Amino acid sequence: MTTTKTIEAIGSDLAGQIAGDVRVDVFNRIAYSTDASIYRMMPGCVVMPRTEADVVATVRYAVENNIPIAARGAGSGVAGESLTDGIVLDMRRYMTRIVQTADDGSWVRVQPGVVLDELNRCLARQGRKIGPDPSSGNRAVIGGIVANNATGAHSLRYGFISDHVQSLRTVLADGTVCDFRNGMRPQDGAEPAVRRLIEGCLRLLEPSEQLIAQSQPATKRNRCAYTLNGAVADGAVNMARLLTGSEGTLGIFTEITLRTVPLPKTVGLVQFEFAGFEAMAQAVPIIVESGADACELMDKTLAAMARDALPQYRDVLPTDCAATLLVEHSGPTVETVRDKIAATVKAVGDLATRATEFLDAPRQAHLWKSRKDAVPLLNRGSGQAHPLAFIEDVSVDHRRLDAYIAGLENISKRYHFPTAYYGHAGDGELHIRPYLDLRKAEDLKAMRRIAEEVFSLAWSLGGSISGEHGDGLLRAAFVRRQYGDAYYELLKGVKALFDPHGLFNPGKIINDDPDIMVKNLRVESLASAAPFTPELHLTPEVFRLEVEQCNGCGVCLATGPGARMCPVFRGTGEEVATTRAKANLIAAWMAAEKDGRPLDDAELKRHLALCINCKMCSIECPAGVDMSRLIIEARAQLAKHTGFTAAELVLIHNRWLSVAACAFSPLSNRMMRWSIVRWLLEKTIGLDRNRPLPHFERGSFVRKAQVLTAKSETLKSPVDHAVYFVDSFVNYNDHSVGRAVLDVLRRANVTVAVPEQRPAPMPAFVYGHLDRARKDLLFNLRRLGPYAAMGYRVVCSEPSAALCLGPEMHFIDDSDTAQSVSRQTTELMAYLDELLTAHPELRGRLKTSARLFSGKRIAYHTPCHLKPLRDTALTPRLLGDLYGLEVQDLNAGCCGLAGTAGMQAKNRDLSAAIGKSIKDAIDADRPDIILTECAACKMQIEILCEQNIPVLHPVSLIARAFSL
Numbered sequence: 027m028t029t030t031k032t033i034e035a036i037g038s039d040l041a042g043q044i045a046g047d048v049r050v051d052v053f054n055r056i057a058y059s060t061d062a063s064i065y066r067m068m069p070g071c072v073v074m075p076r077t078e079a080d081v082v083a084t085v086r087y088a089v090e091n092n093i094p095i096a097a098r099g100a101g102s103g104v105a106g107e108s109l110t111d112g113i114v115l116d117m118r119r120y121m122t123r124i125v126q127t128a129d130d131g132s133w134v135r136v137q138p139g140v141v142l143d144e145l146n147r148c149l150a151r152q153g154r155k156i157g158p159d160p161s162s163g164n165r166a167v168i169g170g171i172v173a174n175n176a177t178g179a180h181s182l183r184y185g186f187i188s189d190h191v192q193s194l195r196t197v198l199a200d201g202t203v204c205d206f207r208n209g210m211r212p213q214d215g216a217e218p219a220v221r222r223l224i225e226g227c228l229r230l231l232e233p234s235e236q237l238i239a240q241s242q243p244a245t246k247r248n249r250c251a252y253t254l255n256g257a258v259a260d261g262a263v264n265m266a267r268l269l270t271g272s273e274g275t276l277g278i279f280t281e282i283t284l285r286t287v288p289l290p291k292t293v294g295l296v297q298f299e300f301a302g303f304e305a306m307a308q309a310v311p312i313i314v315e316s317g318a319d320a321c322e323l324m325d326k327t328l329a330a331m332a333r334d335a336l337p338q339y340r341d342v343l344p345t346d347c348a349a350t351l352l353v354e355h356s357g358p359t360v361e362t363v364r365d366k367i368a369a370t371v372k373a374v375g376d377l378a379t380r381a382t383e384f385l386d387a388p389r390q391a392h393l394w395k396s397r398k399d400a401v402p403l404l405n406r407g408s409g410q411a412h413p414l415a416f417i418e419d420v421s422v423d424h425r426r427l428d429a430y431i432a433g434l435e436n437i438s439k440r441y442h443f444p445t446a447y448y449g450h451a452g453d454g455e456l457h458i459r460p461y462l463d464l465r466k467a468e469d470l471k472a473m474r475r476i477a478e479e480v481f482s483l484a485w486s487l488g489g490s491i492s493g494e495h496g497d498g499l500l501r502a503a504f505v506r507r508q509y510g511d512a513y514y515e516l517l518k519g520v521k522a523l524f525d526p527h528g529l530f531n532p533g534k535i536i537n538d539d540p541d542i543m544v545k546n547l548r549v550e551s552l553a554s555a556a557p558f559t560p561e562l563h564l565t566p567e568v569f570r571l572e573v574e575q576c577n578g579c580g581v582c583l584a585t586g587p588g589a590r591m592c593p594v595f596r597g598t599g600e601e602v603a604t605t606r607a608k609a610n611l612i613a614a615w616m617a618a619e620k621d622g623r624p625l626d627d628a629e630l631k632r633h634l635a636l637c638i639n640c641k642m643c644s645i646e647c648p649a650g651v652d653m654s655r656l657i658i659e660a661r662a663q664l665a666k667h668t669g670f671t672a673a674e675l676v677l678i679h680n681r682w683l684s685v686a687a688c689a690f691s692p693l694s695n696r697m698m699r700w701s702i703v704r705w706l707l708e709k710t711i712g713l714d715r716n717r718p719l720p721h722f723e724r725g726s727f728v729r730k731a732q733v734l735t736a737k738s739e740t741l742k743s744p745v746d747h748a749v750y751f752v753d754s755f756v757n758y759n760d761h762s763v764g765r766a767v768l769d770v771l772r773r774a775n776v777t778v779a780v781p782e783q784r785p786a787p788m789p790a791f792v793y794g795h796l797d798r799a800r801k802d803l804l805f806n807l808r809r810l811g812p813y814a815a816m817g818y819r820v821v822c823s824e825p826s827a828a829l830c831l832g833p834e835m836h837f838i839d840d841s842d843t844a845q846s847v848s849r850q851t852t853e854l855m856a857y858l859d860e861l862l863t864a865h866p867e868l869r870g871r872l873k874t875s876a877r878l879f880s881g882k883r884i885a886y887h888t889p890c891h892l893k894p895l896r897d898t899a900l901t902p903r904l905l906g907d908l909y910g911l912e913v914q915d916l917n918a919g920c921c922g923l924a925g926t927a928g929m930q931a932k933n934r935d936l937s938a939a940i941g942k943s944i945k946d947a948i949d950a951d952r953p954d955i956i957l958t959e960c961a962a963c964k965m966q967i968e969i970l971c972e973q974n975i976p977v978l979h980p981v982s983l984i985a986r987a988f989s990l
Contacts, residue, residue: 029070029093036071036113040087044080046120048073052625053633056614057607058114061101062578064414064464065499066548067109074119078195078203078280081115085278086201088113089527096531097274099138099170101601102162102580104415105498107174107273107534109546115278117169118583119599124148125281133192135283138169143586154286157184160494161398164584169279174496175249175271180354181494182452183319184287188253188270195281196269198223199525203280206265226523227263234516241513244488247421247453250497251505251517251535252276268520273496274531276524290319290356294363294385295393296371298378299347303447305377306349307428310451312377313353314424316370320354321452324397328446332400339396342389347379351451352397360385397448402648404446404459405579408571413459416473416500416543417480421493424454433483434458441472455493465553470544477504477543499546502537549574555616561662561796562655562837569659573616576609576651582643590890591646593920594636597939603636605643605653612660627667634660638924639792640890641829654792655837661794670795673712677926678790678798684758687722694722714931720759720965727757727764731780734768744777745865748819748857749810753827754785755961766985767823767854773988774861774868779818781809786822786830789926791838803839806831811843813850820851823981825891825959826925828853833894855959855980856896859904873908874987884913885953886980887944887967889960890920901957901980909987913957918947923966937966945970957983 031039037050049055049072059068070093075081088095094112101108108114121137124145128134131152136145142163146155159178160166166176172194177186184190193207202219212224231238231254238254249271257268269276298313300306306323313321329343329350344350355366363385371381384390404413422430431447434456438445443460450456460476462469481491481504491501491508506514521528521536533542552574557566564572582592582605595603602611611625611633618624637657644652676683687694697703704715713719731750748771756764771778787802810820810831822828828851835848852860862868884905888898902913922941927933948956948971956977958964964977971977 029091031091031093033070036091036093040071040073040084043083043087044073044075046074046076046080053611053629054602056610057602057604058098058101058116059109060548060578060606060610061098061106061108062104062580063106063109063498063500064416064548065106065109065546066551067106067111067546069110069112069114071113072116073113074116076120078197081197081278081280082201082203084113084115085197085199088529089199089201092527092529094529094532097138097169097173097278099167099173100141100162100165100580100583101578102166102583103170103174103496103498104418105496105500106546107496107498107531108170109499110531112529116601118167119601121280127152131286133283133285135281136168137281138167138172138279140168141585142166142168142171147586149286150289153289155289156187156284157190157287158187159184162580164586164589165580168282168284172270172279172282173272173274175253177247177249177494179320179322179450181247181450182314182321183356186249186271187284188267190285190287191266191270192283192285194266194269194279194283196277196279198277199527199530206269208264208266209262210265211262223523224263224265227265227268227520228258228261230516230519230523231258234512237512238516241509243485243490243508244423245421245454245490245493247450247455247493248490249494250490250492250501250508252520254513254516254520271496273498273534275521275534275536276530278530291358292360292363293354293356293387293390294360294367294383295390296353296355296367297342297382297384297393298351298353298374299344299380300349300351300377301379302348303431304428306351306451307431309351309374309377310427311425312373313351313370314452316373317355317366318353318370318452319356320352321450322352322397323349323447323449323451323456324352324400325349325447327444328400328404328448331403331446332396335403336396336399339392339399342393342396343400344380349447352393401448401457405577405648406650407461408575410465410571411461411463411469412574412577414462414464414473415459415495416477418457418459419455419492419495419501420458420480420484420489421453421455422484422487422489424452426487426489427451427454430454430456430483430487430489434480437476437479437483441476443476450493453493454489464547464549474544481507497535499533499537499542501543502533502535503540503542505535551617552613555613558663560659561794562659563840564659564837569656570616572651572656573609573613575649576606576647576653577649578606579648580604580606581646581648582606587917589646590640590893590919591642593640593642593890593922593924593940594638594936596919596943597922597936598636602633605647605651608634608637608653608657609651612656615660627664631661631664631668634664638920638927640920640924641894642890642920645893658792658794662796665794670793671712672710673930674793674795676711676713677929678793678795680789680926681754681785684722684754688725688758691722691724708931712930712932714929714934716934717929717969720755722758723761727761728752728780728783730761731764731768734765735778735780738772741772741775741777743775745775745861745868746819747777747817748779748821749813750778750780751783751786751806751810751820751822751827751831751851752780753822753824756823757785759961763823763979763982766979766982767821769985769988770858770872770981771821773871774858775871776861779813781813783809786824786827788826788830791830791834792925796838799838803835803844807839807841807843807847810847814843814846818850819857820847821854821857822851823854823959823979824961825853825889825895826962828895829891853892853895853959855901855904859900869908872984878986879909879911879955879983882954883952884911884955884957885948885951886913886915887918887921887956887958887963888915889958889963892959901959905980905983908984914951914953916944916947916951918944921960921963921966921970923962925962928966941966941970948975955983
C-alpha cells in the first residue's frame with residue numbers, strides 16, 4: 027500500500043462517508059489477513075458495506091488516495107484471490123439480500139453476500155436451483171462464486187457459473203455503476219464509461235479472435251485468466267461472461283442475476299470399481315459420452331482412510347479395488363434413469379470389476395456424503411508438513427487422464443510425496459495436495475519444482491493450470507506460460523481498460539513477478555513465533571502445530587442445517603468471531619511476542635472470549651482443529667497479565683455460591699427473585715439481571731444420595747458397578763434428576779456408589795484458571811480413583827462433566843489416576859445403551875408402558891458437549907426402542923447459554939442471538955415436552971420458550987414412565 031494516508035486516517039475518513047462498518051483495529055485486520063490459501067497479507071482497513079452507495083464511496087476513496095481494494099466473499103478461495111494490503115470489502119457481512127425471483131423461479135437477482143446453499147434452499151420451493159455446485163457451497167457466497175467462475179461435481183451437466191450469469195451490476199474503477207449483460211454493443215451503454223469499455227473490448231479482442239480460439243486448452247474445464255474465449259461475437263461484447271471469473275480485478279459486483287435450472291425429477295447413481303487406474307481412465311470417456319451428469323473419482327488410499335475414520339461409510343466405500351468412479355444420471359422418470367445407468371454399465375463392460383446401483387434418495391445422499399466427509403481427512407494429519415493446494419486445480423483432457431496419472435506418479439516418486447487421487451474425473455481434474463513444510467528451504471524449492479513439472483505435464487496433455495479454483499497469487503506467475511506472450515498482452519490490455527490505476531485486487535491473474543507463488547506465505551509468521559511453556563499438558567511444538575493446522579477453509583462460516591461450529595459467529599456474523607480468525611489471532615499473538623511488539627492483552631482476551639468452548643470445531647472442522655483447547659491455553663497465559671474479571675471469578679468459584687444458596691433455601695430462592703438483588707449482582711459482579719438464577723434445593727444431593735444408597739438393598743447379581751458423578755446442577759439445583767439416575771441404574775441391575783465429590787471444574791478450565799481446575803480435579807481423583815481402579819464406571823448425567831473427566835482430563839492432569847478415571851468415565855445415556863447391548867435381558871427390566879406420554883409431541887435438543895462424546899442420535903433411538911416414543915431432534919444448533927458465558931450481562935444480546943435458531947425451531951415444532959441432557963441448555967430453553975413447556979433430562983422421562 028503506497029498511500030500517504032495512515033491507517034487511522036483511512037478508517038476515520040471512511041467511517042464518515044459510509045453507512046457500513048469500518049474496522050482498522052489490528053485484531054480485525056489480522057482476521058482478514060488470510061483466506062483458505064497458503065498466503066497472508068495484512069490489510070490496512072476492513073470495510074463492511076451495507077449498500078451499493080457504500081461500495082461506490084469506498085472505491086472512489088481508494089482511487090483518490092491510491093489504495094488497493096479487494097472485494098471478499100467467504101474467503102474460501104485457495105489461491106489467495108481476496109487478500110490485499112489495502113482495503114478489504116467484506117461483501118458477505120451485510121449485502122445478503124435476495125432482491126428478486128422470477129414468478130416461475132427461472133432467474134434470481136441477489137446481492138453478492140448471499141450463501142449458495144441458502145439460495146438453493148429458497149429456490150427449491152419453486153423446484154429450481156443454481157446449476158454449478160462447488161463443494162464450498164455451505165459458506166461460499168454468490169459474489170465469490172461469480173468472481174471465481176466456480177463449478178462443481180456436476181459440471182458435465184451444468185458447466186461453469188458463467189453459463190448461468192444473466193447480468194452483473196458492477197462498480198467500476200471510477201465509481202460508475204453499470205449493469206452488464208452479454209451481447210452488449212456500444213450504443214447499449216447509457217453511461218460514457220460503459221460505451222468506452224465496450225468499444226475498448228471490441229478494439230482489443232475482435233482482431234485477435236483467432237489467436238484467442240487457438241490458445242484455448244483441449245480440456246473443457248478451464249477458468250485460467252479472463253474468459254476471453256467467446257467474449258466478443260458479431261460486433262457485440264459478452265460483458266457478463268468477460269467479468270465472470272475476473273477475481274475482483276475488473277470491477278466489484280453489487281447485484282448478480284442468475285438463470286436457474288430445474289431440480290432433476292429423478293436421479294440415480296452407479297459406483298464402478300476398478301482393478302487399476304488404467305482401466306478406470308479408459309472408462310472415463312465412455313461414461314462422459316453416455317451423458318452422465320457427474321463422474322467423480324476416489325482412489326483406494328482415500329477410501330481406506332475413510333473406512334478407518336468413518337465406520338458409518340464402510341457399506342459404500344470398497345477398498346478391494348484401486349479406484350472407484352461415482353457416476354450420476356438424471357431424467358424425468360425412474361425408468362429413464364434405469365435405462366441410462368444400464369446403458370452406461372454395459373458400455374463400461376469388463377473395464378470395471380463391479381458396478382453397484384443406488385436408486386433410492388437416502389442411499390444416494392449417504393454415498394455423496396461419504397465422499398464429502400472423506401476428503402477433509404487428508405487435512406487431519408498432524409505434523410510439520412501439511413497438504414498444500416498448489417497443483418490441485420490442474421485439469422487435462424479427460425481422454426488423457428491415464429497419461430496424467432502416470433506422470434503424477436513419476437513426479438510424486440521423484441519428490442517423495444504420497445498421493446491420494448480424487449476429483450472430477452469426467453473433467454480430467456484431480457485434486458492432488460502434496461505434503462510439504464514451507465518453513466524448510468528444500469520444501470519451498472520442491473513446491474516450485476513440483477508446480478513447474480505438473481503444469482508442464484498438464485500443458486503437454488491439453489490441460490489447464492486452473493480448472494475451477496482460480497489464479498489469485500498462486501498461479502498468476504504461470505498464466506503467461508499457459509497462453510503465450512501475445513495472449514498475455516491481451517489480458518493485460520483488458521486489465522488496463524477496466525482498471526487503469528491498477529488498484530482493483532492488484533497482483534491477481536496479472537502478475538509478472540516470477541516468485542509471487544512463494545511470497546507472503548502465512549507460515550512465515552508462525553515460524554518465528556515465540557516459544558512458551560504451556561499451562562496445559564501440551565508441548566510448545568504441539569501447540570504451535572495445532573495453530574498451524576488451521577488452513578482457513580472457512581467451514582466455520584457455514585450456518586446451514588446440521589452445522590454447529592462457531593455459534594458466536596452465527597450470533598454475530600463477524601469474521602473475527604470465526605474459528606479460523608481465532609487461529610489467526612493466536613498465531614499473531616505468538617509472533618508479536620517474539621517481535622517485541624505484543625498485542626494488547628486485554629483486547630486480545632476480549633476477542634478470544636468469542637470462543638464459548640462448544641467443542642464443535644473439534645468435530646466439524648475439516649482440519650480437526652480443537653480451537654477451544656488452544657484458547658484455554660491462551661487465556662491461561664494472558665491471565666498472568668490481566669487476571670480475571672469479577673464475573674469470571676464468581677463463575678469459576680460458583681460452588682461456594684451454590685453451597686450458600688442451598689444452605690439458606692428456600693429463603694435464597696426468594697431473594698434471587700428480587701429485582702434489587704439481581705440489579706446489584708449485575709452492577710457488582712456482572713451477572714445478567716435479566717436471567718433468572720436456577721432454583722436451589724435444600725442441602726446437597728450427594729449427601730442425600732449417600733443415605734439413599736446406604737439404605738438400599740444390596741443387589742444380588744449386579745451386571746456392573748458404577749460411581750455416579752453428580753455435578754453441580756443435580757447436586758444443588760435439581761435433586762429429582764439425581765434420584766431418577768439412581769432409580770434407573772438400580773432397575774438396570776447396577777450397583778451405584780456416590781462418593782464425596784466437587785463439581786467438574788469446567789468454568790475454571792474454560793476461563794483459564796487452571797490452578798483452580800487442578801485443585802478441584804485432584805479432590806475428585808482422590809475419591810474416584812479407587813473406584814476406577816476396581817473397574818467401576820464413572821457415570822455422568824451431565825455431558826460437560828463427562829467431557830471434563832473424560833477426553834479433556836489429560837490436558838489438565840496426566841497422572842496414572844487421572845488416566846484411569848478418564849478411561850472409566852462415560853455419559854449416562856451412552857452407558858445405558860452399552861448395558862443393553864452387553865446384557866439384552868435388561869431390556870425387559872427397563873421396558874415399560876409410556877402411556878403417560880401417549881399423544882405428546884416430544885422434541886430433543888442435542889447439547890454441544892455431547893457431540894464429542896458419542897452418537898447424538900442415540901437418545902431418541904433408545905427412547906424409541908424401549909418405549910415406542912417418537913422423539914423429534916430439533917437440530918437447531920447451540921442453545922446460546924454456553925455453560926456460564928450467557929450468565930454474564932456483557933453476553934446478553936449474544937446469548938439471545940445464538941439461541942434464536944433453537945427458539946425458532948421450538949416455535950415451529952410446538953412440542954409438549956423437550957428433552958436435553960444438559961442443565962445449561964435446560965435453563966436457556968426455559969427462558970427462550972414463551973410457552974410453559976417442560977424441559978426434562980431423558981432419564982427423568984424414563985423414571986416417570988416407571989412411576990406409572
